[in-house]
Amino acid sequence: MVKLTGPGQSVAASGSLADEVTFSHWKGAPYLKVKRNPRQPRSAEQIAMRAAMTFLSPRWTELARGDQLSWDDTAAELNVTSPNAYLAVNLARFRSWNGPTQAFPATDTGSGGNTQNRTATAIGKGLLLGFDPWQIAQNWGYIIYHSTVGWPVRNWDTILWMPKGHTLDRIERVFSPLSQGTHYFRIDSFTDTGKITGLAQTFSGVVP
Secondary structure, eight states: OOEEEOSTTOOEEEEEETTTEEEEEETTEEEEEEOOSOOOOOSHHHHHHHHHHHHHHHHGGGSOHHHHHTTHHHHHHHTSOHHHHHHHHHHHHHHTTOOOBSSSSOOOOSOOOEEEEEEEEEETTEEEEEEEEEOOTTEEEEEEEEESSSSOOSSGGGEEEOOBOSOOSOEEEEEOSOOSEEEEEEEEEEETBSOEEEEEEEEEEEEO
8 A cells, every 4th residue: 555645745655556666765765666577467456557557657758848847846855756756646646536647736627538439349358449539628548447247436446448538539459358248348537637527438348
């Protein structure tokens, strides 16, 4: 479990998330360690962590220079690099059920995008998930939740996939292998300032 401490806008973290990321201190200096060994995530928590990291890690180089600089003070407080501060804070925000933010502190404003034409098509032992973005607004990305026992609730352990949301092109991905039977999905979106928009959009597919 990750614990956060600190007054105001300061942040300090310790502990591990899904055996993937460790927040700790060494000789009085906080640091963030990310596991690099390639492997397939197994538990629901590991799948959620991998989805979050897959979204967040490549986004740093896409941020505007001003947004990158906004992480410098937090990085200095944590005694880590600004990219590591961006990862640490945004992962901790997810665990507290807040969306990731491009700049810090987050303003949690704007409107997330919408979607249409949501499908889950059987392919072999898995499903091809797809949807068309619609009304992008200030959208940064989507959160797709997954369950095999009914419509998934919105929490960390049900996160399956987090695709980028700055496009009107259809978004698709194959998930395989999946267990036989019906799989249920829900979509939310989040803005570039950290606001999660509950879209109340669900769809399902059957793995034969």
